[in-house]
Amino acid sequence: MKNFTSAKDVTDLAGLVQLARDIKADPFKFRDAGKEKTMVLLFFNPSLRTRLSTEKAALNLGMQVISMNADQGWTLEFEEGAIMNAGSAEHVKEAAAVVSQYADIIGIRTFPGLKDREKDYSEQVIEAFKKYASAPIISLESATRHPLQSLADVLTIEEFKKKDRPKVVVSWAPHVRALPQAVPNSFVEWMKIANVDLVVTNPEGYELADEFMDGVQLEYDQQKAFAGADFIYAKNWSSYREYGQILSQDETWRITQDKMVNWANNAYFMHCLPVRRNVVVEDAVLDGPNSIVIKQANNRTWAAQAVVKRVLEGL
Ligand SMILES: NCCC[C@H](NC(=O)CCC(=O)O)C(=O)O
Ligand SMILES: NC(=O)OP(=O)(O)O
Numbered sequence: 006m007k008n009f010t011s012a013k014d015v016t017d018l019a020g021l022v023q024l025a026r027d028i029k030a031d032p033f034k035f036r037d038a039g040k041e042k043t044m045v046l047l048f049f050n051p052s053l054r055t056r057l058s059t060e061k062a063a064l065n066l067g068m069q070v071i072s073m074n075a076d077q078g079w080t081l082e083f084e085e086g087a088i089m090n091a092g093s094a095e096h097v098k099e100a101a102a103v104v105s106q107y108a109d110i111i112g113i114r115t116f117p118g119l120k121d122r123e124k125d126y127s128e129q130v131i132e133a134f135k136k137y138a139s140a141p142i143i144s145l146e147s148a149t150r151h152p153l154q155s156l157a158d159v160l161t162i163e164e165f166k167k168k169d170r171p172k173v174v175v176s177w178a179p180h181v182r183a184l185p186q187a188v189p190n191s192f193v194e195w196m197k198i199a200n201v202d203l204v205v206t207n208p209e210g211y212e213l214a215d216e217f218m219d220g221v222q223l224e225y226d227q228q229k230a231f232a233g234a235d236f237i238y239a240k241n242w243s244s245y246r247e248y249g250q251i252l253s254q255d256e257t258w259r260i261t262q263d264k265m266v267n268w269a270n271n272a273y274f275m276h277c278l279p280v281r282r283n284v285v286v287e288d289a290v291l292d293g294p295n296s297i298v299i300k301q302a303n304n305r306t307w308a309a310q311a312v313v314k315r316v317l318e319g320l
Contacts (some may be wrong), residue, residue, distance in 0.1 A: 006315040010131055010144040011152055012194045018159070025160050025311035029304070032065050038317050039068030045108035046145065047075040049130065050116040054278060055145045055153060058305035059112055062313050065306075071107070083129050097130075101137035108140045110316055117148035117185050119249030125149065126214070141316050149214075151187045154277050155195035157308035161301045162201065162236055165273055170200050171235035174269070176227060177207035178285040179254045180241030188277050189240050190217045197221065206230035210252040214245050227258060231268035238275045239286055262289035273297050 008014055015021055028034060044063040048056060056072060063070045081100055082093035089096065104111055113134055117125035125148040135142050144152055162173065173196055175189055189205070194217055196203045204222045205213065206229075212218065224230040231237065239260045244250045265272055274286070274296045282288055290296060 006141075006312070006319050008135055008142045009152060009312050009316060010128075010135070010142060010147060011150050012155070012191075012198060014152075015198075018195075018198050021156065021311055021315065022160055022163055024314065025156070025304070025307040026163075028065075028310045028314070029307040032307075032310070035066055035314055037067050038314055039063060039066035042067075042109040042317065042320070043069045043071065043107060044110045044112065044313070045104055046070065046072040046112040046114075047104070048072065048114045048145070049075045050114050050146075052114055052145065054302050054305050055114060058302075059143075059145060059153070059309045059313075061306050062309035065310055066313055066317065068109075068313070083133050097133040098137045101134045102139070105139040109320060110143060110313065111138055111140045112143045112145045113147070114145035115147055117187070117249075119183055119185065119243060122245070122248040141319065143312065143316065146187055148185065149187055150191040150194065151277070152191055152195070153305065153309050153312065154188060155191040156312065157301060157304040158192055158238070158275065158277075159195055159199050160304045160308055161275065161297060162199070164300075164304075165297060166235065168235070170202055172233055172270070173201045173203050173236045173238060174230050174234040174272075175203070175205045175238045175240065176230065176258070176260065177211050178239045178241050178258050178260055179256060180251075180281060180284060181254070183243035183249050183251050184241050186213055186242045186245055189213055189242050192238060192240075193217045193221055204230045204234075208253050208255060208258065210244050210246055211242065212246060213242075227264075228268050231264060231272075234269040234272045236275055237265060237269055237272045239280075240276065241285055259284070260286040260290055262287055262293060265290055265293075265295065271295065275301055278302055
């Protein structure tokens with residue numbers, strides 16, 4: 006695998022999931038796969054899970070890891086031909102090439118600005134690093150996708166499903182801040198190639214981009230969407246249509262224990278975390294026996310380790 010920035014980089018999902026499961030059963034199985042190789046992780050935005058699980062994954066493969074809070078470095082310029090007489094001190098052309106001198110693999114976290122849809126959906130930062138870095142790029146959540154999260158989600162559903170083709174529902178839920186669409190976009194992208202029945206439910210105005218929703222069932226009635234669901238995947242996102250806006254904070258969309266038991270099929274509850282308790286979801290759900298959010302977070306390591314292993318194979 007050269008880069009890992011979307012589901013399109015994966016040609017054999019079943020094989021990748023199996024590799025993650027094998028690694029989970031025996032975490033140090035490939036302890037020398039990354040010997041004398043260095044991973045550099047650049048965080049333009051905060052992270053708890055992605056940072057620690059990806060570092061751990063690389064360490065388990067014998068790699069050396071350097072993480073940098075890139076938001077505290079030089080402000081980068083991305084425009085071709087820019088006259089750099091304003092705020093940015095360094096062009097991504099040099100920055101990406103220089104980081105490649107120290108790294109065999111580069112991980113990048115870069116959230117969208119949520120102001121300019123075209124710019125965010127062009128994946129300016131990740132694409133510039135792909136273009137100007139000589140080392141492979143792994144997305145640690147970009148403007149429009151979070152593939153390491155999605156692979157961990159596929160793995161988690163694979164482990165917990167009680168039928169061959171479970172019903173998986175992505176539900177929008179309220180939040181106090183405007184959040185990216187990256188997690189639901191990516192989850193939908195991966196669920197389309199997994200063996201599940203997928204339904205997305207959100208209030209009007211919160212439709213995800215067509216490039217993700219093409220062929221996916223959209224249901225505006227949350228109760229109807231939940232019927233017979235085996236997994237409820239909750240997430241807030243800001244509007245794609247009215248880009249980056251909060252159109253609703255409707256509390257009736259909060260995930261409650263009553264909905265999980267009486268609307269869904271006593272479903273498992275999933276969320277990528279961090280989650281705002283009693284805004285997105287009630288305590289009773291998160292603290293209840295059907296919440297698998299911690300196991301989901303645990304799977305981040307095995308998903309990352311499988312991906313890093315495959316990228317190492319391609320060096
Ligand atoms: N990587 C997991 C989610 C990261 C981000 N959430 C957040 O920033 C939550 C912040 C808050 O709750 O204030 C998102 O939704 O994409
Ligand atoms: N789920 C997730 O990516 O968490 P962090 O933002 O803490 O990395």
